[in-house]
Amino acid sequence: MSTKLVIKQAEKAKLAIMVGGKKRIFNKVKNLFSTMGKATYVGKTGSGQVAKLANQAIVGITIGAVSEALILSKAAGANPRAVRNAIKTGFAGSPILENHGKRILENNFKPGGKCSTQLKDMENIIETARDSNIHLPISDKVKKLYAQIVKQGKSNLDHSALYLLLKRFKKY
Numbered sequence: 174m175s176t177k178l179v180i181k182q183a184e185k186a187k188l189a190i191m192v193g194g195k196k197r198i199f200n201k202v203k204n205l206f207s208t209m210g211k212a213t214y215v216g217k218t219g220s221g222q223v224a225k226l227a228n229q230a231i232v233g234i235t236i237g238a239v240s241e242a243l244i245l246s247k248a249a250g251a252n253p254r255a256v257r258n259a260i261k262t263g264f265a266g267s268p269i270l271e272n273h274g275k276r277i278l279e280n281n282f283k284p285g286g287k288c289s290t291q292l293k294d295m296e297n298i299i300e301t302a303r304d305s306n307i308h309l310p311i312s313d314k315v316k317k318l319y320a321q322i323v324k325q326g327k328s329n330l331d332h333s334a335l336y337l338l339l340k341r342f343k344k345y
Contacts, residue, residue, distance in 0.1 A: 178285055183209040189228070193220030226301055229294035232286075233315045233332070235269040240336035243277055254278055273333040282330040282337070289328035291335075292319040 182188050188210030192199050199214045206212035215224045242265075246256040257274045260266065276282065295316035302309045322328075322338045330337075 186210050191215050191221040191224035194218050223301065226294065226298045230298050230312050232269065233291050233295050233319065234311055235267065236273050236333055236335050237315055237318065237339065239270050239274050240277060240339045243274065244340050276331060276333045277336045282334040284329055284331045286332045287328060288319055288322050288330050288332050288334055291332035292323050295319055
């Protein structure tokens with residue numbers, strides 16, 4: 174998320190604030206966070222960063238899913254705009270389908286969250302997984318896709334520009 178967007182969200186008290194540390198200290202200061210958004214205590218020191226990484230795993234992976242859904246729609250002869258409208262109020266509906274799906278359909282990749290930032294987050298996700306002795310194959314694949322788009326010189330585009338990479342893949 175860009176700094177401008179974070180500030181706008183904070184001004185509207187719409188930030189998701191993930192806090193790690195000592196719970197008794199969090200309880201003393203949690204009302205301070207309410208002016209910027211909803212604060213949730215997620216565990217010991219460092220847990221806030223892990224929650225942020227979990228959020229970014231969902232964002233990065235879901236942007237890929239939305240991209241593929243729109244690519245599939247078009248390739249199979251459906252109207253991608255109509256498909257997005259049909260599914261956005263259903264179980265697959267999400268702010269990512271709403272916002273990034275719209276960006277993709279409008280071919281608007283002006284940065285909100287940059288590809289380079291999403292790549293950094295995906296790298297941190299994989300590093301944290303490795304440190305935790307687990308493998309996250311979907312996150313690892315998405316990290317590699319973001320590395321490709323950054324290598325292609327699109328690091329400053331919005332992270333929904335992952336669509337541009339995915340739509341270029343050839344048939345099986």
